[in-house]
Amino acid sequence: xxxxxxxxxxxxxxxxxxxxxxxxxxxxxxxxxxxxxxxxxxxxxxxxxxxxxxxxxxxxxxxxxxxxxxxxxxxxxxxxxxxxxxxxxxxxxxxxxxxxxxxxxxxxxxxxxxxxxxxxxxx
Numbered sequence: 001x002x003x004x005x006x007x008x009x010x011x012x013x014x015x016x017x018x019x020x021x022x023x024x025x026x027x028x029x030x031x032x033x034x035x036x037x038x039x040x041x042x043x044x045x046x047x048x049x050x051x052x053x054x055x056x057x058x059x060x061x062x063x064x065x066x067x068x069x070x071x072x073x074x075x076x077x078x079x080x081x082x083x084x085x086x087x088x089x090x091x092x093x094x095x096x097x098x099x100x101x102x103x104x105x106x107x108x109x110x111x112x113x114x115x116x117x118x119x120x121x122x123x
Contacts, residue, residue: 005090010082019084020069026122027051027065034070050101051122054108062118
């Protein structure tokens with residue numbers, strides 16, 4: 001039986017968070033935040049099945065995770081800026097890995113199409 005869970009959270013500077021750090025953790029990668037020079041290395045983090053970026057048409061540069069999230073950080077100048085949003089959702093246990101990926105990809109494409117933004121998804 002599938003359990004419903006969806007939470008939308010803001011990544012806000014006023015709470016001391018950065019989009020680069022949040023994405024590095026979610027995707028299990030190493031990224032450097034060019035704004036403050038901190039390196040966020042989560043390559044040893046387990047549990048990341050897959051991570052991919054869905055970008056709007058004409059924004060092929062956004063396929064580079066570091067370039068995308070450092071650009072998002074640079075675009076916002078205010079100390080209370082909301083630089084990203086996290087969508088956390090439960091995936092049905094009955095789905096296999098391919099079906100989970102297809103479901104997340106469809107959800108990410110819907111967000112991209114609806115809001116015209118790049119989506120960095122991690123399973």
